[in-house]
Amino acid sequence: xxxxxxxxxxxxxxxxxxxxxxxxxxxxxxxxxxxxxxxxxxxxxxxxxxxxxxxxxxxxxxxxxxxxxxxxxxxxxxxxxxxxxxxxxxxxxxxxxxxxxxxxxxxxxxxxxxxxxxxxxxxxxxxxxxxxxxxxxxxxxxxxxxxxxxxxxxxxxxxxxxxxxxxxxxxxxxxxxxxxxxxxxxxxxxxxxxxxxxxxxxxxxxxxxxxxxxxxxxxxxxxxxxxxxxxxxxxxxxxxxxxxxxxxxxxxxxxxxxxxxxxxxxxxxxxxxxxxxxxxxxxxxxxxxxxxxxxxxxxxxxxxxxxxxxxxxxxxxxxxxxxxxxxxxxxxxxxxxxxxxxxxxxxxxxxxxxxxxxxxxxxxxxxxxxxxxxxxxxxxxxxxxxxxxxxxxxxxxxxxxxxxxxxxxxxxxxxxxxxxxxxxxxxxxxxxxxxxxxxxxxxxxxxxxxxxxx
Amino acid sequence: xxxxxxxxxxxxxxxxxxxxxxxxxxxxxxxxxxxxxxxxxxxxxxxxxxxxxxxxxxxxxxxxxxxxxxxxxxxxxxxxxxxxxxxxxxxxxxxxxxxxxxxxxxxxxxxxxxxxxxxxxxxxxxxxxxxxxxxxxxxxxxxxxxxxxxxxxxxxxxxxxxxxxxxxxxxxxxxxxxxxxxxxxxxxxxxxxxxxxxxxxxxxxxxxxxxxxxxxxxxxxxxxxxxxxxxxxxxxxxxxxxxxxxxxxxxxxxxxxxxxxxxxxxxxxxxxxxxxxxxxxxxxxxxxxxxxxxxxxxxxxxxxxxxxxxxxxxxxxxxxxxxxxxxxxxxxxxxxxxxxxxxxxxxxxxxxxxxxxxxxxxxxxxxxxxxxxxxxxxxxxxxxxxxxxxxxxxxxxxxxxxxxxxxxxxxxxxxxxxxxxxxxxxxxxxxxxxxxxxxxxxxxxxxxxxxxxxxxxxxxxxxxxxxxxxxxxxxxxxxxxxxxxxxxxxxxxxxxxxxxxxxxxxxxxxxxxx
Numbered sequence: 029x030x031x032x033x034x035x036x037x038x039x040x041x042x043x044x045x046x047x048x049x050x051x052x053x054x055x056x057x058x059x060x061x062x063x064x065x066x067x068x069x070x071x072x073x074x075x076x077x078x079x080x081x082x083x084x085x086x087x088x089x090x091x092x093x094x095x096x097x098x099x100x101x102x103x104x105x106x107x108x109x110x111x112x113x114x115x116x117x118x119x120x121x122x123x124x125x126x127x128x129x130x131x132x133x134x135x136x137x138x139x140x141x142x143x144x145x146x147x148x149x150x151x152x153x154x155x156x157x158x159x160x161x162x163x164x165x166x167x168x169x170x171x172x173x174x175x176x177x178x179x180x181x182x183x184x185x186x187x188x189x190x191x192x193x194x195x196x197x198x199x200x201x202x203x204x205x206x207x208x209x210x211x212x213x214x215x216x217x218x219x220x221x222x223x224x225x226x227x228x229x230x231x232x233x234x235x236x237x238x239x240x241x242x243x244x245x246x247x248x249x250x251x252x253x254x255x256x257x258x259x260x261x262x263x264x265x266x267x268x269x270x271x272x273x274x275x276x277x278x279x280x281x282x283x284x285x286x287x288x289x290x291x292x293x294x295x296x297x298x299x300x301x302x303x304x305x306x307x308x309x310x311x312x313x314x315x316x317x318x319x320x321x322x323x324x325x326x327x328x329x330x331x332x333x334x335x336x337x338x339x340x341x342x343x344x345x346x347x348x349x350x351x352x353x354x355x356x357x358x359x360x361x362x363x364x365x366x367x368x369x370x371x372x373x374x375x376x377x378x379x380x381x382x383x384x385x386x387x388x389x390x391x392x393x394x395x396x397x398x399x400x401x402x403x404x405x406x407x408x409x410x411x412x413x414x415x416x417x418x419x420x421x422x423x424x425x426x427x428x429x430x431x432x433x434x435x436x437x438x439x440x441x442x443x444x445x446x447x448x449x450x451x452x453x454x455x456x457x458x459x460x461x462x463x464x465x466x467x468x469x470x471x472x473x474x475x476x477x478x479x480x481x482x
Numbered sequence: 483x484x485x486x487x488x489x490x491x492x493x494x495x496x497x498x499x500x501x502x503x504x505x506x507x508x509x510x511x512x513x514x515x516x517x518x519x520x521x522x523x524x525x526x527x528x529x530x531x532x533x534x535x536x537x538x539x540x541x542x543x544x545x546x547x548x549x550x551x552x553x554x555x556x557x558x559x560x561x562x563x564x565x566x567x568x569x570x571x572x573x574x575x576x577x578x579x580x581x582x583x584x585x586x587x588x589x590x591x592x593x594x595x596x597x598x599x600x601x602x603x604x605x606x607x608x609x610x611x612x613x614x615x616x617x618x619x620x621x622x623x624x625x626x627x628x629x630x631x632x633x634x635x636x637x638x639x640x641x642x643x644x645x646x647x648x649x650x651x652x653x654x655x656x657x658x659x660x661x662x663x664x665x666x667x668x669x670x671x672x673x674x675x676x677x678x679x680x681x682x683x684x685x686x687x688x689x690x691x692x693x694x695x696x697x698x699x700x701x702x703x704x705x706x707x708x709x710x711x712x713x714x715x716x717x718x719x720x721x722x723x724x725x726x727x728x729x730x731x732x733x734x735x736x737x738x739x740x741x742x743x744x745x746x747x748x749x750x751x752x753x754x755x756x757x758x759x760x761x762x763x764x765x766x767x768x769x770x771x772x773x774x775x776x777x778x779x780x781x782x783x784x785x786x787x788x789x790x791x792x793x794x795x796x797x798x799x800x801x802x803x804x805x806x807x808x809x810x811x812x813x814x815x816x817x818x819x820x821x822x823x824x825x826x827x828x829x830x831x832x833x834x835x836x837x838x839x840x841x842x843x844x845x846x847x848x849x850x851x852x853x854x855x856x857x858x859x860x861x862x863x864x865x866x867x868x869x870x871x872x873x874x875x876x877x878x879x880x881x882x883x884x885x886x887x888x889x890x891x892x893x894x895x896x897x898x899x900x901x902x903x904x905x906x907x908x909x910x911x912x913x914x915x916x917x918x919x920x921x922x923x924x925x926x927x928x929x930x931x932x933x934x935x936x937x938x939x940x941x942x943x944x945x946x947x948x949x950x951x952x953x954x955x956x957x958x959x960x961x962x963x964x965x966x967x968x969x970x971x972x973x974x975x976x977x978x979x980x981x982x983x984x985x986x987x988x989x990x991x992x993x994x995x996x
Contacts, residue, residue: 062845066546067838068585068649072625081604081623082557083584089539096538107535125774126841 049097138277401442417446552593569685582651588930622653659708736780736816774839777832
């Protein structure tokens with residue numbers, strides 16, 4: 029408090045002190061903020077620092093901003109802008125030698141921002157629209173028909189060429205451009221029996237975008253798990269895991285989704301809950317933290333979270349039994365941020381791919397830098413997302429690989445769009461689709477034939 | 483409490499009358515307002531930062547205990563941006579401070595509340611890589627490691643490799659004359675920079691040195707390198723590229739104690755071998771590195787040595803045999819050889835992350851930097867251990883053993899009453915040990931804000947006055963990073979020696995003490 033303010037307070041006058049950035053309910057932890065020694069090792073791993081070279085758009089700078097907030101500074105538009113600009117890729121968490129838990133810090137900060145900051149009407153409307161759509165598979169499905177018709181008549185290409193959408197609403201244009209070619213949906217049975225001796229009973233998350241836009245990935249996951257000796261249970265009544273909501277500070281919504289998902293799997297009698305989308309898996313592994321204050325769910329959340337495995341983790345843990353047939357192809361593996369940085373899963377997908385005879389794995393330069401997809405980031409911030417996508421596409425193409433493999437639907441769409449913008453093509457597949465092709469003995473063409481980006 | 487590398491004691495007592503928070507015009511002085519208005523007129527809006535929250539993210543570098551919010555920041559995109567800003571600062575007599583990646587450990591890029599922070603991190607183009615000439619021309623914001631990445635395809639690399647090489651910038655390296663693990667064999671930044679485009683403190687742009695080695699005339703480039711931003715700002719740097727060695731062998735040797743590892747170091751160098759690097763870590767530093775990066779160093783080691791040999795394969799093989807024998811003769815119980823780049827990277831990762839990794843085993847710590855003659859290693863280390871034991875302040879040791887550059891890490895918990903002061907005292911005593919042993923108060927982190935008070939312990943008044951005269955020749959108005967390196971401010975043209983009361987020039991309003 030300034031001297032003037034103190035004097036005003038003493039004389040009983042009303043004074044206007046700025047509202048502090050954070051309130052008492054789960055502010056970013058001062059102790060975690062204090063862990064940062066300001067060494068700067070996070071800077072080169074941060075996509076926004078790579079793009080802009082500015083301290084306030086780096087993890088270290090954002091932690092400084094949180095510190096300011098904890099010291100009572102108000103939550104200004106500029107502060108919120110720098111928090112919003114964070115992709116949440118968590119590459120800084122990997123890079124930090126001091127073990128700063130930036131993931132926890134930005135999550136709690138974002139929840140405060142959503143509760144306390146007044147967004148512009150336009151921003152609010154866009155975020156509202158996104159969250160009224162993406163976490164709801166049924167609504168996404170309703171959108172499929174119109175999108176499919178749209179793509180068939182070539183309308184999307186025409187629109188892209190005119191750039192009309194870009195002018196009206198860059199964000200809608202971004203969504204439209206990322207919409208993948210739609211194939212025929214495959215229905216998954218609620219229970220698929222293990223082939224040969226049963227080694228485990230696993231539940232599978234079908235996801236939202238994965239289920240509606242990449243159903244082939246879910247089908248491949250079931251086949252591969254069954255081939256490796258798993259009974260696969262796919263609870264029919266399962267919704268969104270809440271990852272998008274968590275990553276964007278929509279805490280009450282995230283908690284609702286998390287509780288519902290725990291309910292869906294709790295009585296399914298599964299030893300593991302397997303996930304094939306990086307962003308979902310990382311959030312589900314954090315349920316214990318998310319629900320720690322909920323007396324009805326805290327204990328159940330711990331039990332659930334310990335069962336969660338990325339599909340590549342469980343496959344490596346179990347070890348291969350199904351025969352791998354040769355797939356003579358060069359493949360570049362792209363680390364999804366929420367798999368590599370958030371879950372520390374890097375070796376497993378590579379081990380699985382290296383286990384396929386004939387497959388030659390190539391590494392992509394600057395693997396730690398996000399492709400710009402980052403959940404809904406490319407919808408909210410199309411420009412930096414596009415720049416990051418272009419950088420990633422250049423590095424991917426430089427490998428000369430025929431196939432790009434990754435484990436997240438967002439990354440697949442983002443890299444596909446970027447490769448297309450570069451005027452190139454590359455076949456795309458999820459790790460389990462490649463494994464599936466090898467186990468089923470399908471030819472290389474089954475991966476390279478239909479899955480290109482244009 | 484933020485864990486950091488300094489304590490209140492140094493922040494307050496050391497800086498003296500030149501403490502930026504307390505002297506000179508404030509952020510709202512007419513001069514500063516004039517600078518703000520003029521740069522906003524001439525530079526693009528996004529280049530000039532005036533928003534308080536944004537400015538506060540620039541209030542410190544890698545030495546987080548000193549924090550000063552600059553009056554404004556200019557995120558330079560070109561030499562013109564820098565020259566324009568500096569010229570305006572010179573005309574308005576407002577101090578400026580250049581900042582690269584903000585990883586410095588002596589507060590060299592600490593802003594001035596009454597001045598402009600010129601941020602160089604956006605000037606990061608590699609303008610030219612000319613492998614056949616063994617030269618590259620890079621902008622100052624280019625990351626050290628990125629020079630090597632750009633040269634690697636041609637079979638070359640940039641030799642100076644400070645531990646922060648993945649993020650520290652070339653401009654900062656020039657300011658601090660940075661070394662690194664491999665400077666034992668390859669030398670410091672000054673041995674690898676042949677020329678610089680340079681903005682002098684009056685805003686003029688000059689060329690220092692060139693592509694050829696040893697330009698005729700006064701070695702102004704040599705003067706500028708290591709001057710910690712007090713003589714001006716480099717806006718492009720011509721660096722020398724070094725041929726990637728034909729063969730590299732990295733070994734990790736575990737010893738029962740630092741005495742044994744120190745003896746092995748002396749034995750290796752005494753045998754006429756010049757390894758690319760010899761690095762030592764003691765038990766506490768190993769514990770921190772293990773916690774941070776799981777580098778899997780030999781269990782139970784009281785000290786490890788990382789020895790890297792490079793050069794023609796035949797030579798390296800022969801030296802390797804000698805190094806192994808000398809290590810074992812001096813008590814090495816584990817001797818591990820990196821077989822490939824992955825294993826080599828793991829060995830180095832433990833060493834290079836050690837500073838920041840100490841954050842895992844202690845809430846707060848001071849990174850000290852001092853130099854001693856290599857032969858004094860065992861004696862000085864024992865003295866440090868005694869200081870530590872008698873004061874119950876833990877000290878972890880990481881250092882470039884080959885050239886006697888110590889980095890003691892003094893651990894403390896600032897939330898415990900008196901611990902910060904105790905740590906500060908030990909940290910200062912370690913520097914005294916270095917001076918007594920005939921060494922120096924800094925090997926590579928620079929003097930900056932942190933160690934200016936120690937300069938008189940190492941140099942006489944006449945020494946310091948001579949340095950000040952060089953500074954005055956470049957910066958007569960004392961606006962280029964003032965308050966750093968030197969313990970007391972001095973007006974150019976002032977007669978050295980003690981003065982009483984206010985300086986006559988300052989009193990008459992002709993000059994100001996910044």
